[in-house]
Amino acid sequence: MKVSIKVNGTLYEREVEPRMLLVHFLREELGLTGTNVGCDTSQCGACNVHLNGQVVKSCTCLAVQADGSEVTTIEGLKTNGHLHPMQEAFWEKHGLQCGFCTPGMIMTSVALLQSNPHPTDAEIRHGLEGNLCRCTGYQNIVAAVKAAAEIK
Amino acid sequence: MYPSNFDYQRAASVAEAIQKGASDGAKFLAGGHSLLPALKLRLNEPESLVDIGRLDALRGISISGSSLKIGALSTHAQIASSADVKKHAPALASACGQVGDPAVRNRGTLGGNLAHADPASDPPTVVLALGGKLHLQGSGGNRVVAAEDFFLDLFTTDLHPGELITAVEIPSIGQAKSAYVKMAHPASRYAVVGVCVVLEVSGGKCSQARVAVGGATPKATLSAAAAKALVGSSLDDAALNAAANALIGDLSDVMGDVYAPEDYRRAMAGVYLKRAVRAAMG
Numbered sequence: 225m226k227v228s229i230k231v232n233g234t235l236y237e238r239e240v241e242p243r244m245l246l247v248h249f250l251r252e253e254l255g256l257t258g259t260n261v262g263c264d265t266s267q268c269g270a271c272n273v274h275l276n277g278q279v280v281k282s283c284t285c286l287a288v289q290a291d292g293s294e295v296t297t298i299e300g301l302k303t304n305g306h307l308h309p310m311q312e313a314f315w316e317k318h319g320l321q322c323g324f325c326t327p328g329m330i331m332t333s334v335a336l337l338q339s340n341p342h343p344t345d346a347e348i349r350h351g352l353e354g355n356l357c358r359c360t361g362y363q364n365i366v367a368a369v370k371a372a373a374e375i376k
Numbered sequence: 377m378y379p380s381n382f383d384y385q386r387a388a389s390v391a392e393a394i395q396k397g398a399s400d401g402a403k404f405l406a407g408g409h410s411l412l413p414a415l416k417l418r419l420n421e422p423e424s425l426v427d428i429g430r431l432d433a434l435r436g437i438s439i440s441g442s443s444l445k446i447g448a449l450s451t452h453a454q455i456a457s458s459a460d461v462k463k464h465a466p467a468l469a470s471a472c473g474q475v476g477d478p479a480v481r482n483r484g485t486l487g488g489n490l491a492h493a494d495p496a497s498d499p500p501t502v503v504l505a506l507g508g509k510l511h512l513q514g515s516g517g518n519r520v521v522a523a524e525d526f527f528l529d530l531f532t533t534d535l536h537p538g539e540l541i542t543a544v545e546i547p548s549i550g551q552a553k554s555a556y557v558k559m560a561h562p563a564s565r566y567a568v569v570g571v572c573v574v575l576e577v578s579g580g581k582c583s584q585a586r587v588a589v590g591g592a593t594p595k596a597t598l599s600a601a602a603a604k605a606l607v608g609s610s611l612d613d614a615a616l617n618a619a620a621n622a623l624i625g626d627l628s629d630v631m632g633d634v635y636a637p638e639d640y641r642r643a644m645a646g647v648y649l650k651r652a653v654r655a656a657m658g
Contacts, residue, residue: 225384242384242425243415264377266413267564269479278453278482284412285483288384289405289429332479353565354477 227291231256232300240287247271249287250297258298258327262356269355272328273297279335281354298327301334310334310372319368321359329355333369342373379415383424390433390513390542396426398515398538404428406449409476409484410492434487434542437461444546448487452499453478455486464548465506467556467572471498474558476565487541490526493533493595495631496566500527501590502556504598505572508546514539523596530594552576552584555655557648558591561635567591568636571648573656575606582606582615587623587649592630592641601626602649616653620646 228237231254238253250256250273259282262270266284273282274296282295301308310330313319320326329352336343336351343351348369349362357365387393397404401423405411408429414420428434434449437458444464446455455461456473475481475489475498489499490510504523512519514536526534535541558570570591576584585603590596602623609615624646632638 241381243379243381245378245412245416248378264416266409266476266480269477272479279479280483281479284409284480286384286405286408286412288386289408289427335478351478354479 225288225291227287229287229290229292230294232296238287242286242288244287245283246273246275246285246287246290246295247282249290250282250295253287256297256299260324260327262324262328267354267356268325269328269332269352270325272331272355274331274335277338279332296331298330301330308334309375310337310369313368313372313375314365317364317368317371319361319365321357321361325355325357325359329357329365333365333372336369337373343369345370377416379412380418380421382415382422384427385424386427386429387431390428390431390540393426393428393431393540394513394515394538396424397540399424402426402538404491404540406488407451407483407485408488409480410488410494428540439464439548442548442550444548446486446544446546448541448543449485450487452476452481452484452486452489456481465502465546465554466549467554467574468499468502468506468546471502471556471570471572474498474556474560474565486544490544491533491535491541493527493531494566495530495594495596496561496564496568496591498556498558498567498570498590500596501567501570501588502572503544503546504590504596505556505574505586505588506546506549506554507574507586508544510541511543511545512536512539513542518542520545524598527595532595549574553656553658555652555658557652557655559644559648569641569644569648571645571652573606573649573652575611575653575656577611577657580610582609582611587619587652589623589627589645589649592645593627594629594631597627599623599626606653611653611657616650619653620649623649 260270262268403422452472558567605619
């Protein structure tokens with residue numbers, strides 16, 4: 225089936241099998257490998273991207289469901305070669321260890337601040353409940369989101 | 377993980393969805409947050425998916441008379457943040473806000489959730505306690521089914537093949553008090569036990585009560601015995617203990633697993649009933 229999906233501002237048209245997941249469309253069709261496949265069971269959030277402005281798990285969405293939609297991935301956050309303030313904050317606060325969960329953490333955190341620009345620590349932790357860090361680096365991740373909220 | 381192959385058809389109208397959904401081996405796809413994980417695990421291998429996700433007729437939350445009408449495609453996030461739902465069915469707003477995580481709530485729909493009838497999910501318990509009704513449409517016409525007649529067993533509902541949930545009607549709780557509380561599984565956040573209470577209170581006494589339990593049981597289940605123990609009481613500790621014991625005795629079929637054995641879930645149902653009443657009376 226033919227799909228047209230705007231990813232990070234560029235419109236892509238591809239012929240895909242209906243069973244192709246959005247995350248595989250991004251990684252395999254478009255080569256955007258910043259979005260990771262973690263648990264593949266809708267729990268870990270490593271594959272989180274923005275679909276029409278909302279954070280979603282791209283392993284739990286068919287590419288054909290995203291037909292006609294706009295997707296933003298971690299690769300699309302930077303503007304004019306500058307990292308997004310959330311990316312800067314994760315860097316500054318060392319909000320990562322191995323880095324595997326980081327793209328999903330950042331996409332969820334960006335969406336969190338869009339709906340709640342000045343969250344408390346508890347709200348940050350609650351907002352990130354669907355993103356798992358197996359290095360357990362949560363302390364610095366929360367610090368990074370807090371720092372990004374202050375930059376904005 | 378890839379699902380097995382299927383034909384994909386996007387419905388442009390409810391009528392088209394019903395017509396396409398009537399074929400053998402067809403399943404409806406809404407937000408996909410119950411169905412797609414099952415397809416990926418090959419627990420289900422439908423021949424075709426009929427995508428109803430773009431049917432605006434199934435969206436929206438409105439008030440008609442003294443009831444809320446919630447379009448089946450309303451997402452958990454929309455329900456959790458709806459001022460109307462918070463006012464007329466606060467326990468449902470609370471429960472939908474506890475489903476999964478923010479990304480899941482952005483995609484998962486109430487209709488899909490109820491059709492899936494996962495015993496560990498939160499909304500069925502609350503829709504049951506609130507006396508909700510499901511509006512169904514199929515090739516045989518329309519019908520309305522009360523939640524207590526809709527949930528039949530583990531992942532099993534009264535939906536006929538090819539029948540679609542179009543909306544969920546929830547009577548406003550009016551002046552009644554309500555709460556949904558759950559023991560969330562530490563990893564999945566699904567309900568190990570979830571209890572919803574709806575309490576009419578006048579002059580310091582409980583005059584009417586509805587108690588529903590999920591998580592512990594194969595389907596969301598009303599407990600008339602627990603409700604009876606609350607009615608007429610001032611909801612003091614003695615009444616709560618009596619209601620908890622009544623609930624524990626009333627649950628004939630309780631599930632168990634390595635994390636939470638049957639006896640434990642049964643005991644926790646009593647504990648969470650007391651917590652739900654206290655939260656409702658806050």
